[in-house]
Amino acid sequence: MNFDKEIFLTKLAQTSPAPFLIPVEKAEGIYLYSPEGKRYTDLISGIGVSIVGHRHPRVIEAIKRQLDKHLHVMVYGEYIQSASNLLAERLTRLLPAHLNCCYFVNSGTEANEGALKLAKRYTGRTEIISCRRSYHGSTHGSLSVSGNEIKKQAFRPLLPDVKFINFDDLEDIRQITERTACVIMETIQGDAGVRIPSREFLQAVRIRCNDTGTILILDEIQCGMGRTGKLFAFEHFGIAPDILTIAKGFGGGLPIGAFISDRKIMETLTHDPMLGHITTFGGNPVCCASALATLTVLEEENLIGQVEDKGKLFEKYLKHPSIRELRRIGLLLAVDFDSAERVSAIVNNCKERGVICYWFLSHPYSFRIAPPLTITSEQIKESCEVILDAINKS
Numbered sequence: 553m554n555f556d557k558e559i560f561l562t563k564l565a566q567t568s569p570a571p572f573l574i575p576v577e578k579a580e581g582i583y584l585y586s587p588e589g590k591r592y593t594d595l596i597s598g599i600g601v602s603i604v605g606h607r608h609p610r611v612i613e614a615i616k617r618q619l620d621k622h623l624h625v626m627v628y629g630e631y632i633q634s635a636s637n638l639l640a641e642r643l644t645r646l647l648p649a650h651l652n653c654c655y656f657v658n659s660g661t662e663a664n665e666g667a668l669k670l671a672k673r674y675t676g677r678t679e680i681i682s683c684r685r686s687y688h689g690s691t692h693g694s695l696s697v698s699g700n701e702i703k704k705q706a707f708r709p710l711l712p713d714v715k716f717i718n719f720d721d722l723e724d725i726r727q728i729t730e731r732t733a734c735v736i737m738e739t740i741q742g743d744a745g746v747r748i749p750s751r752e753f754l755q756a757v758r759i760r761c762n763d764t765g766t767i768l769i770l771d772e773i774q775c776g777m778g779r780t781g782k783l784f785a786f787e788h789f790g791i792a793p794d795i796l797t798i799a800k801g802f803g804g805g806l807p808i809g810a811f812i813s814d815r816k817i818m819e820t821l822t823h824d825p826m827l828g829h830i831t832t833f834g835g836n837p838v839c840c841a842s843a844l845a846t847l848t849v850l851e852e853e854n855l856i857g858q859v860e861d862k863g864k865l866f867e868k869y870l871k872h873p874s875i876r877e878l879r880r881i882g883l884l885l886a887v888d889f890d891s892a893e894r895v896s897a898i899v900n901n902c903k904e905r906g907v908i909c910y911w912f913l914s915h916p917y918s919f920r921i922a923p924p925l926t927i928t929s930e931q932i933k934e935s936c937e938v939i940l941d942a943i944n945k946s
C-alpha cells in the first residue's frame with residue numbers, strides 16, 4: 553500500500569491548490585476508513601455516486617459474477633452482451649414509454665455530449681439553450697453549456713450558438729424558438745447550491761419545447777437515481793424530457809452514464825454519418841452489472857420510499873442561528889452561511905471530526921449534504937451533532 557502524500561501531490565495531476573487529502577484504505581456502507589483506522593462518515597457519497605452506500609453486498613456480488621464471465625470484449629454497439637441488455641431492459645421499464653432506448657457511455661459529461669449531438673442531429677438545428685449557474689461537465693461541449701463563466705474563460709473558443717437563460721424564470725422561456733435544437737437543464741440545479749425550480753417553470757419549458765419542436769434534455773446526473781425521493785427528479789414536476797442523461801449514482805460506484813430517448817430520435821445516430829457517437833468503453837459489462845444491481849437494491853430495499861423522511865430529519869436537526877438558509881429536496885441539501893470562509897472552516901472542522909461535507913462548484917456560501925440513501929436515522933442524528941458542533945467552533 554502507498555498513501556504517500558508527496559507522491560499524490562507530485563505524481564498525480566492536481567485539480568486544485570487545496571485537495572481534501574483524506575487517505576482511504578477501505579469503504580463500507582456510509583463510512584470511509586483511513587489506513588490508521590480513522591472512520592469518516594461520507595455525507596456526500598463521493599459527490600452523488602455511492603447512492604446505495606459503498607460496496608453494497610448485492611452490487612459487489614453482481615460485479616464478481618460478471619468478472620467471472622467476461623470484461624470488455626468489444627467497443628459499444630457491436631456485440632450482444634447480456635449485462636447491457638439486462639440493464640437497458642430494466643431501465644426502460646422504469647421510465648416513461650418514450651424513453652425506450654439507452655446509449656451507455658462512461659461518465660456524466662459524455663452523456664451530455666451525446667445528448668447535445670443527438671439533439672442537433674435530430675432537429676438539424678444548431679442553437680442550444682442552457683441555464684445560468686448550471687453545471688453539465690468539464691469536456692468542451694458540456695463546458696460550453698455550463699453557466700460558470702470563471703471556469704469557461706480560459707478554454708474559449710467553446711461551442712458556438714449557445715444561449716443562456718435564467719433558471720426558474722418564466723419570462724426567459726420565450727427565448728426558446730424554432731431555431732433552438734435543444735434546451736439542456738438540470739431538473740434540480742446541483743452545483744449552483746441545490747436550486748429547486750417551480751412546477752410551473754418546468755411545465756412551461758416542456759410546453760414551449762413542444763410548441764417549437766425543440767428537444768428538452770434533462771440532466772439528472774446528480775439529482776437522479778432516487779436522490780430526490782423519486783427515481784427521477786422530473787417525476788416531481790409532471791413532465792418528462794425528450795432526452796434524459798444520467799451517471800454518478802447510476803453505476804453504484806463504477807463509472808457509467810447514459811443518454812436515453814425515444815428510438816426514433818436515437819436512430820439518427822446510426823446514419824448520415826453512421827457511428828454518430830462512438831465510444832470504446834461505453835456499456836462496459838462490469839459497470840452495467842453494477843448499475844443493474846444498484847437499481848435492484850433501490851427497488852427491493854425501499855430506499856427511495858425512505859428518502860423524504862430521512863431528508864426531513866436533517867432539516868429537523870440542522871437548526872442553528874448561523875444558518876442563513878437550508879435548501880432541500882429529498883436527500884440533497886445545501887446549507888447556506890454568510891461567507892465562503894465560514895463554510896470552509898465548517899467543512900474542514902467536520903473533516904477533522906470524521907464527517908465529510910463538501911463545497912459546491914458554483915456557490916461558495918453553502919456546503920452540500922447528499923449521503924448514501926442507506927444512511928440510518930441514528931447516523932443522521934450523530935452526523936448532525938458533529939456538524940452543529942463544527943458550526944459552533946468555526
Ligand SMILES: Cc1ncc(COP(=O)(O)O)c(C=O)c1O
Nearest residue numbers: 659660661687688689742773774
Ligand atoms: C448535473 C451534472 N451534470 C454533469 C456532471 C458531470 O459528470 P461527470 O463528472 O461524470 O462527467 C455533473 C458532475 O458533477 C453534474 O453534477
